[in-house]
Amino acid sequence: MDSAYPLREPCRHCGCVTGWLETRNGQDCVFCEKCRRLCYNAPKTETGRSPRTVTTVHNGIKSACRARIILRATGRCELCGATGNLHVGHLLPVKEGLAAGLTELDLNSDENLAAMCDECNLGIGAEVVPLRLVVAIIRRRLH
Numbered sequence: 001m002d003s004a005y006p007l008r009e010p011c012r013h014c015g016c017v018t019g020w021l022e023t024r025n026g027q028d029c030v031f032c033e034k035c036r037r038l039c040y041n042a043p044k045t046e047t048g049r050s051p052r053t054v055t056t057v058h059n060g061i062k063s064a065c066r067a068r069i070i071l072r073a074t075g076r077c078e079l080c081g082a083t084g085n086l087h088v089g090h091l092l093p094v095k096e097g098l099a100a101g102l103t104e105l106d107l108n109s110d111e112n113l114a115a116m117c118d119e120c121n122l123g124i125g126a127e128v129v130p131l132r133l134v135v136a137i138i139r140r141r142l143h
Contacts, residue, residue, distance in 0.1 A: 073115035
């Protein structure tokens with residue numbers, strides 16, 4: 001718990017003007033110091049933290065996670081079946097997910113990640129993977 005964070009406006013529950021800042025699931029939450037209730041979610045520009053970007057979310061995929069995704073795909077691209085140099089890509093692109101309010105944990109969850117060859121990963125780029133392909137990927141994962 002951080003010390004004495006000044007609230008934008010007095011707490012609507014008790015009128016206190018100070019609180020503390022706590023990060024939960026990547027979101028900066030401001031709590032009242034007196035009644036301990038959530039006052040508001042502060043944007044990172046207010047708290048001085050760097051905002052999430054496509055780059056920071058991509059860099060959030062740990063090596064162990066990358067290995068797990070490629071092993072789950074049995075060393076094949078989950079879109080075309082090619083073998084070789086595989087990447088871990090997002091089924092829902094990071095930019096779209098951030099715009100929709102998803103957290104870094106949501107975007108980098110195993111469910112949103114897929115093993116992809118160079119051609120598929122670079123070819124799709126920032127496009128959303130079509131639903132029919134996502135359904136096919138999920139069906140292959142279940143078998």
